[in-house]
Amino acid sequence: MFGTDLGIDLGTASVLVYAQGRGIVLHEPSVVAIDKNTGRRIAVGEEARMMLGRTPGSIMVIRPMRDGVIADYQTTEIMLKYLLKKAGIKNWPFIKNRVVVCIPSGVTEVEERAVKQAAMKAGAGQVKVIEEPYAAALGAGMDIYGPEGNMVVDIGGGTTDIAVISLGGVVTKKSIRMGGDKLDESIIRFIRREFNLMIGERTAEDIKIKVGCAVQEGKADNTEIDVRGRDLITGLPKTIMVDSKMTYKAMEESLEVIVAGVKDVLERTPPELAADIMNRGIVLTGGGSMVNSLDLRISKETGLIVTLADHPISCVALGTGKVLKNSFK
Numbered sequence: 180m181f182g183t184d185l186g187i188d189l190g191t192a193s194v195l196v197y198a199q200g201r202g203i204v205l206h207e208p209s210v211v212a213i214d215k216n217t218g219r220r221i222a223v224g225e226e227a228r229m230m231l232g233r234t235p236g237s238i239m240v241i242r243p244m245r246d247g248v249i250a251d252y253q254t255t256e257i258m259l260k261y262l263l264k265k266a267g268i269k270n271w272p273f274i275k276n277r278v279v280v281c282i283p284s285g286v287t288e289v290e291e292r293a294v295k296q297a298a299m300k301a302g303a304g305q306v307k308v309i310e311e312p313y314a315a316a317l318g319a320g321m322d323i324y325g326p327e328g329n330m331v332v333d334i335g336g337g338t339t340d341i342a343v344i345s346l347g348g349v350v351t352k353k354s355i356r357m358g359g360d361k362l363d364e365s366i367i368r369f370i371r372r373e374f375n376l377m378i379g380e381r382t383a384e385d386i387k388i389k390v391g392c393a394v395q396e397g398k399a400d401n402t403e404i405d406v407r408g409r410d411l412i413t414g415l416p417k418t419i420m421v422d423s424k425m426t427y428k429a430m431e432e433s434l435e436v437i438v439a440g441v442k443d444v445l446e447r448t449p450p451e452l453a454a455d456i457m458n459r460g461i462v463l464t465g466g467g468s469m470v471n472s473l474d475l476r477i478s479k480e481t482g483l484i485v486t487l488a489d490h491p492i493s494c495v496a497l498g499t500g501k502v503l504k505n506s507f508k
């Protein structure tokens with residue numbers, strides 16, 4: 180006897196849970212705060228994210244997922260257990276639920292097994308895994324079961340998964356360990372180098388979301404933001420102004436890695452499918468795809484039409500929901 184079937188997008192930046200018949204029931208950052216002395220859980224999700232960079236010595240804030248895979252197994256288990264309970268799944272974990280979890284397409288067998296085991300330990304009765312770009316394409320509403328080629332680029336916090344899908348299967352793919360987190364890191368490095376200012380992860384993400392830009396021309400609106408950090412020379416707090424052009428420079432190298440990945444997959448795609456992609460274009464999903472003008476940048480460099488999915492962050496979880504019905508026959 181099984182309970183509600185669930186789809187989980189266990190991401191580097193966020194965890195989304197899709198419950199059969201209810202849709203997305205949870206969306207929280209993949210962050211856990213632990214008491215260093217006792218090992219006790221203090222906070223999980225948004226509450227823990229608010230603590231990032233602000234904790235006293237006794238509290239440790241952990242992001243247990245790195246580059247799309249589990250980096251800290253024990254903390255992932257704690258996080259999943261807590262979040263699935265919070266998602267309000269009836270009788271979790273007393274009735275065993277069937278769960279589909281998404282994984283990046285390039286993971287090793289060991290990494291895949293760790294994801295399955297973490298879900299089982301968190302209370303799942305049966306676990307299946309599916310590849311992220313497949314779920315992302317389904318969640319974006321692409322017709323992946325037809326004979327035409329579809330190209331999806333899922334840019335998450337830790338990985339970018341690029342795939343060409345046709346007849347319900349992945350034909351060419353690439354998973355690169357580059358995503359929103361690395362963009363934040365490049366902003367931190369740029370500001371330290373150019374302004375001798377040390378900023379935290381959350382501030383860097385804020386800059387990326389508010390004024391980040393993937394093309395040199397910059398954004399037309401909202402082009403500047405005041406940024407506070409610690410001056411590395413005086414040691415004192417300082418405010419500087421950061422604009423879109425600076426974020427372009429900061430993120431340029433990292434964005435180029437994503438563009439090169441897209442070109443590589445296109446080059447390896449069979450000609451018939453490549454012709455389909457010329458007609459249909461590329462669909463971007465994942466939170467990282469929302470960097471301003473990234474669609475324009477990829478379009479310029481590939482000469483193809485590039486569209487941002489309707490709800491980029493939810494696509495993988497929505498796609499997992501779509502495969503639930505056929506996953507446990």
Ligand SMILES: Nc1ncnc2c1ncn2[C@@H]1O[C@H](COP(=O)(O)OP(=O)(O)OP(=O)(O)O)[C@@H](O)[C@H]1O
Pocket residue numbers: 188189190191192193194246247248311334335336337338339358359360384387388391464465466467468469470471491492
């Ligand atoms: N409006 C926005 N503009 C730019 N980046 C954004 C925006 N909103 C979210 N992001 C970024 O999207 C990333 C998270 O995306 P998402 O939740 O799809 O990743 P994930 O599934 O957790 O990661 P992965 O698939 O790599 O494991 C973060 O780096 C976040 O900063």
